[in-house]
Amino acid sequence: MEGNRWQLVRRWCWRRLPVLHWLPTYDLKANLAADTVAGAMLSVHQVAQGLAFAVLSSVHPVFGLYGALFPPIIYAIFGMGRHVATAAFGITSLISAGAVERLVPPNASFTANSNSSVLGLSDFEMQRIGIATAVTFLGGIIQVAMFMLNAGSATLLLPEPVLSSMTTGAATNVVTSQVKYLLGIKMPYISGPLGTFYIYAYAFNNISSVRLEVLLFSLLSIVVLVVLKQLNEQFKEKIKVVIPVELVLMITTSVACYCADMENTYGLPVVGHIPEGIPPPQAPPMNALADVVIEGFGIAVVGYAASVMLAQGSAKKFNYYVDDNQELLAHGLSNVVSSFFFCIPNSAAMARTGLLYSCGAKTQVACLISCGFILVVIYTMGTLLYWLPMCVLASIIVVGLKGMLMQFCDLKKYWNVDKVDWVIWVLTYVVTISFAANVGLFFGVVFNIAVGVVRVTRAKTISLINMKEENCKIIEDVQHDSFQQVKIVSVTTPLFFMNAKKFKGDLMKMNKRNPAIIKLSEDTNEFEENILLNPVSNGVLNGEDFKSPPPSATRGILILDCSGMTFFDYTGVSILVQIYMDFKRNDVDVLFVHCLSSLIKALQHSGLKPEDHVFFDSVSIALDVICSSKACSKLSDQTEV
């Protein structure tokens, strides 16, 4: 009993702690060198982006450094992606900024110098990071709850067009939020519906207050970053090393800023004082949780959606397996735990994963090594970051989102492959930039499902079987005469409430196209679209070469091949029974072939009597029985299935 429980615990750990798999089998010789180089490169990127995303989150930049330190450690224990560097991320930062700016607006009544005991930061900054950690905590809790509900399997509702569109839209929103830093204009925090457009409108109206020095600095940074990264990418093979472009840029601009004293001379905003060291852990303010529910859900879903895409991409590229649900647990726990260490919401990011690819990282050890470097930065280099201009950080953010913004090029692909997906992409993008990433994602998923449902309801439900090919042998045995009245129709789709009516309509229309229509009902007027039944006749060769058989008194036969009917519901069964009855009334026997045993049972419960002999194992058996019974002129001794 005791041993049994121990076994269960062990099995659970084995399943839910991927670290137990990869760590013991880690090949030091093959991977460590590559991982160390990649880790060092990643740490530079993490420091720059950490500072930047913390500013984007409306909290003090130092918290971005913590956000690059703790989450990767938790993820390495629970996560399965090998190139997934979790840390602060543009889209989730933007969502949590909404909560921070709403609950702790900058003009709140704080005395400027009321320094709290933590790191020498003001109460105002501590209030703000408190809200951000509350969002982190709640988002993580929701992700863990989703893991418990096995929601990871619902990722099939997040297809590529929706994710691509949402991330592109969110990247647009992040770029928009950086406009004020790039242009150097003072702008209030603008959010809410159509916020993106209001920001551009505000910038346009205040075009005169643009600081040219700042704008130049930004443009220069962006150009340098883009060009150097591009060159780096192109000549990677030759020079065998990746230049730490961000690090170079940060050092040069900081030095330039310090030497020219730009902060005071030109009023160039700089990062300012970065405290050194890590404060003791502190629980996020639980009383704020109720106020950040919407943001929490946004973080949980959007962060997960963006992360799982990257994890799956890495798994596909390097041929290993990632469990969607396990990823939920990993990201949930890394959010929950890191929220106790003053971290803003974290998730995987495309730029970091791309960096790991191009630096040749092999495993998640690269992320752990980068954590080591970051720890060094936190304890030693805080003061060196003082002179880093904000506009350089903004440029790093914008260039970091290049990959996401480039997804615009996917539009051509979608247009060529499926115009409907193109429309979904465009609409989701518009909704995302007009509202927010979480609204856009929700819209995209719901709209996509709705489109899928409409497509299912409109899909082709039947196809006439080409008897010549299918039953080449049998057809020869039978005289032309007895086949005159047999039609074989294949049900190509499951029958359920979405398409059952269409199925009946299609079947009727197929008979209508038959030239030998006999009016059976006198109750017709122009208003009536009810299709009249008629004895079906030979459907040889896709119903094309009919020889308009004369209306005969013999009973017609319709064979329904149900092999494509992989499932059904009550509506589907009742439509089948209805068709059976309608055709029977009009002297057409309907035979069912290749039915699931559950379908046979359901049809019999719904009114088809077993003595009717309408179920057969295959088309050929049904045809044999028809032929033999035609010969005997009676149907009583059919081989029933």
Next chain:
Amino acid sequence: MEGNRWQLVRRWCWRRLPVLHWLPTYDLKANLAADTVAGAMLSVHQVAQGLAFAVLSSVHPVFGLYGALFPPIIYAIFGMGRHVATAAFGITSLISAGAVERLVPPNASFTANSNSSVLGLSDFEMQRIGIATAVTFLGGIIQVAMFMLNAGSATLLLPEPVLSSMTTGAATNVVTSQVKYLLGIKMPYISGPLGTFYIYAYAFNNISSVRLEVLLFSLLSIVVLVVLKQLNEQFKEKIKVVIPVELVLMITTSVACYCADMENTYGLPVVGHIPEGIPPPQAPPMNALADVVIEGFGIAVVGYAASVMLAQGSAKKFNYYVDDNQELLAHGLSNVVSSFFFCIPNSAAMARTGLLYSCGAKTQVACLISCGFILVVIYTMGTLLYWLPMCVLASIIVVGLKGMLMQFCDLKKYWNVDKVDWVIWVLTYVVTISFAANVGLFFGVVFNIAVGVVRVTRAKTISLINMKEENCKIIEDVQHDSFQQVKIVSVTTPLFFMNAKKFKGDLMKMNKRNPAIIKLSEDTNEFEENILLNPVSNGVLNGEDFKSPPPSATRGILILDCSGMTFFDYTGVSILVQIYMDFKRNDVDVLFVHCLSSLIKALQHSGLKPEDHVFFDSVSIALDVICSSKACSKLSDQTEV
């Protein structure tokens, strides 16, 4: 130009005014007698139910009589159902009662005798009917808007199990609301979530205040109604007449009540003063519309859902055609117009349609004739209704809902046919009785779609084609050897985001079942569920009698028959390309057969080069090409499609 426009108007009228079809061709001789008898019977029923449903709507009983007069006239002009008697209806009355009780509660400060000029009714009563007409008006406007959006075609989202469950639940709610009249206890208006249960709890707690006379009266009425109606139904064929049970009951109980002066002696609540005549039309209070939006939507959707089911039932029974969207227009207009005549929300009702069936009504003329009788009642017999006991009205309501409550018996049917539909029925019922009809309907529809989506994602996606049957001729021409490596798989479903991943998994699993698995990747551990690819081998006879072919250096061939793939989206196409690439890497050529031309285009845009020669018109052509190329030992001269 002018004539053209005239033509358009004429054509529109012809399409949208069914009265132009049925009235000129009305066969007086054949139908008038039957319709008159049915109309007379219907009018009795309409008067009784009209009074009852007005009370249920929390308005003065007289307004129920108007509600039985105006709507059928409008419906006869625009509607297509021949046995659809529109008037006040239990479920919609209960919804509008919610608005009335919320906005004009009984303890509002009205001086009891402040009679308004209309019909001598108090201001309080006029306020209440004002709210009810506002609900009617808004519900009608929403229905007309739905007509314009062509929402009638969305009725396929209202399958029978959902409608049956919602109406049963709503009928339960109506019966519950009549408990106070049946037991004769005074009870405050109880609504909101779990209201049904609170009402029973209240009645149980106040069991001592039940008036035994009232309870006896109710039980007697119910028993008499049920028994007489049952007898009527059974001996209809013999006695050729339908006894107006309600009329008999109303007259006897009124007389008894009057003679014994029960109102004063036993405190038996009676209907009271019913004013005679019809007041001049008056617009519903437009300022109340904003307050009744939820109820308006409830009326529009629930009323329509219940009505269209009955119209379709009549159409099916008497073999004529009903346009779902036209019904929306008819019900919408009958609500809008009648709201100007002090009418409570109206819709078709199962009890009335059943009555029309059993009285042998032929066309909608029966309803028009009943309007004539009701007009007579309104102008002459108001005072005679004074002594009608309320508990008798409640009994009439309860017995009138018998048909809906009997839908409980459908449960067995659903259980036998499809257990999932059974679950949907039960859950929708529980939600409906716990909350309200509109909530229940919404839940049912959404839950049903969700179940449908899940079923689609889990449906079988592929089937191995039995080559022996399919290609009996060709297979003989080919040596066993060259077929060793060919497998034909049929895609049985559209490929889109809901099932694309499953499709790939199924295809991989099908190969995994193959005994000759060759490990191609060394990166395997227990965690890995990624299925390894292997050269596919012969799938003859449903993959059962493999003879474990030795791993050979020759390329395998997988033929994908895409004839079942009736539509696709970007996700589906990219999965197909992925499969093509994965298999190619593992020395398996994938050929596509029976593709839609749009699919071929999409696949070529996604990376399949036209020079690969992978598209074929049919399986046999593909096999021919394979054989001939095997013979020549090269694939260069394939017949490409």
